Amino acid sequence: MAYFSDAMPAPHPNYDDRDFWSGCAEKRLQFQACTECGTARHPPTPVCPRCRSFKVMWRQAAGSAEVYTHTTIHHASHESVKPNLPYVVSVVTFPDVPGVRLVTNITDVDPKQVHIGMPVQLWWDAIGEGMYIPRFKPTSN
Amino acid sequence: MASEQSAYIAGVGQTEFKRHGGIMDRSQFQVAAEAILAALADAGMTPDEVDGFASFSNDANEAALMQVALGVPQMRWSSMVWGGGGGGSCAAIAQAAAAVQAGHAQTVVVYRGLCQGQTRRFGRFGDGRTHGNFVHPYGLFAPAQMLALLVRRHMHLNPQVREEHLGMVAVNARVNANRNPQAVMYGKPMTIDDYFNSRYIAEPLRLFDCCLETDGGCAIVVTTAARARDARKTPVRILASGHGSGPGWGSGPLGSQNMPEADYNTTNSRRIARELFAAAGVTPADIDVAQIYDHFSGMVLMALEEYGFCDVGGSGDFVAQGNIAWKTGKLPINTSGGQLSEAYVHGMNVAIEGVRQLRGESTSQVDDARLCLVTGGLGVSPTSAMIIGRD
Numbered sequence: 001m002a003y004f005s006d007a008m009p010a011p012h013p014n015y016d017d018r019d020f021w022s023g024c025a026e027k028r029l030q031f032q033a034c035t036e037c038g039t040a041r042h043p044p045t046p047v048c049p050r051c052r053s054f055k056v057m058w059r060q061a062a063g064s065a066e067v068y069t070h071t072t073i074h075h076a077s078h079e080s081v082k083p084n085l086p087y088v089v090s091v092v093t094f095p096d097v098p099g100v101r102l103v104t105n106i107t108d109v110d111p112k113q114v115h116i117g118m119p120v121q122l123w124w125d126a127i128g129e130g131m132y133i134p135r136f137k138p139t140s141n
Numbered sequence: 142m143a144s145e146q147s148a149y150i151a152g153v154g155q156t157e158f159k160r161h162g163g164i165m166d167r168s169q170f171q172v173a174a175e176a177i178l179a180a181l182a183d184a185g186m187t188p189d190e191v192d193g194f195a196s197f198s199n200d201a202n203e204a205a206l207m208q209v210a211l212g213v214p215q216m217r218w219s220s221m222v223w224g225g226g227g228g229g230s231c232a233a234i235a236q237a238a239a240a241v242q243a244g245h246a247q248t249v250v251v252y253r254g255l256c257q258g259q260t261r262r263f264g265r266f267g268d269g270r271t272h273g274n275f276v277h278p279y280g281l282f283a284p285a286q287m288l289a290l291l292v293r294r295h296m297h298l299n300p301q302v303r304e305e306h307l308g309m310v311a312v313n314a315r316v317n318a319n320r321n322p323q324a325v326m327y328g329k330p331m332t333i334d335d336y337f338n339s340r341y342i343a344e345p346l347r348l349f350d351c352c353l354e355t356d357g358g359c360a361i362v363v364t365t366a367a368r369a370r371d372a373r374k375t376p377v378r379i380l381a382s383g384h385g386s387g388p389g390w391g392s393g394p395l396g397s398q399n400m401p402e403a404d405y406n407t408t409n410s411r412r413i414a415r416e417l418f419a420a421a422g423v424t425p426a427d428i429d430v431a432q433i434y435d436h437f438s439g440m441v442l443m444a445l446e447e448y449g450f451c452d453v454g455g456s457g458d459f460v461a462q463g464n465i466a467w468k469t470g471k472l473p474i475n476t477s478g479g480q481l482s483e484a485y486v487h488g489m490n491v492a493i494e495g496v497r498q499l500r501g502e503s504t505s506q507v508d509d510a511r512l513c514l515v516t517g518g519l520g521v522s523p524t525s526a527m528i529i530g531r532d
Contacts, residue, residue, distance in 0.1 A: 074340060074344070
């Protein structure tokens with residue numbers, strides 16, 4: 001069963017981000033990086049902002065991340081999340097892919113325990129139609 | 142810049158302000174047109190003199206149609222600033238000023254009409270959001286949730302800024318609104334206890350940390366120094382104005398999250414603040430009153446720091462010491478009640494309040510106010526601001 005209900009908005013891949021989502025569909029969390037200078041970036045964008053190359057490669061994150069910031073959401077701004085209140089949205093960073101930040105959820109935790117710097121680990125949430133969404137939970141000791 | 146070369150604000154106008162969905166008896170377009178006519182009447186001008194139109198935030202009230210509706214004989218210039226929400230409020234005024242100064246137009250009306258019952262509520266999920274793919278599947282839907290991420294990190298890095306300080310910003314706005322009969326929250330007092338008893342929306346932001354959602358229209362008339370001096374009201378000079386963004390912001394807290402590390406917990410205003418004060422030839426200490434875009438109380442605290450009214454991390458103490466309070470504080474802010482308690486018309490109503498202060502027309506009038514800072518929406522790209530003054 002998916003973390004959120006079936007009514008939750010799903011990603012609609014577009015030209016620029018479809019390779020990110022095709023990675024997710026195969027449970028690979030991969031970020032765009034520049035073939036020329038190696039700088040990683042997210043969300044996907046066609047040009048390297050550092051060296052202006054259009055050549056891209058994809059760098060896979062192993063799945064360990066750290067909470068950069070977070071908020072516990074108590075108000076449903078969309079009907080689909082009502083059963084999940086309160087839930088935690090976080091921005092996380094990756095030691096193995098410096099330079100990118102990912103918006104995600106921290107699950108399987110008391111929201112009061114979430115803090116900046118908290119180590120978290122990736123899990124894949126099957127939302128149906130062959131798509132998986134990267135979410136995180138506290139790293140188990 | 143010599144005052145003769147400056148652009149001036151000659152008129153301001155607004156409609157009634159209602160809770161979102163509160164204006165259903167006429168169209169959003171009509172509300173915008175009414176605000177424009179009110180602003181022109183305030184200036185003692187007619188649409189025959191208007192030759193330019195400016196707006197922002199994907200305004201649906203198209204200038205080409207407004208020209209026809211108002212019977213404007215010649216349109217020489219029109220512009221709309223990129224970006225949603227209120228980031229572009231002062232940017233649209235800045236563009237109008239630039240057009241007037243360049244001679245592309247003589248008199249530009251800057252306007253915003255907003256009837257959220259007829260379109261959509263800005264405080265809710267919006268399909269088609271830029272980088273929506275990277276926020277919606279996680280339940281990050283609304284600006285309050287998105288900007289809470291910045292406020293949280295700022296308070297983490299500066300633990301001396303606490304939730305009680307967020308509450309002080311909210312209460313300050315409500316106290317001011319209760320002197321302003323036009324405010325949506327007029328007659329609805331709020332104490333700090335009420336604040337702490339209000340529910341969290343997205344921690345650390347509570348309900349009363351979040352701006353209203355309003356229906357209403359606002360307009361501002363920008364014209365030349367010579368014409369403004371012949372207008373009906375005290376001319377208000379635009380000493381400096383501008384918009385823009387630091388590197389890497391993109392959709393920033395609303396999606397991409399890729400602003401530089403040093404910029405993450407900011408309002409994206411460092412460069413604008415520095416250049417604005419330099420262009421105006423004044424310092425933060427010279428500012429008599431400020432209208433700081435208060436979509437969320439925490440962003441106001443961060444802006445007080447970034448615009449140099451206090452040190453980074455010092456905003457909590459700054460408000461606790463009473464500095465933002467009318468009329469004893471050294472920098473009364475959001476004197477109409479701001480967007481937390483007067484109305485949320487994407488920053489145009491707080492720009493109008495800035496003009497009222499310099500004319501001596503505010504319901505929370507700062508004695509002999511001569512210089513006012515106004516900001517557009519904070520923590521987004523582009524953001525914008527202006528320093529306006531009385532000659």
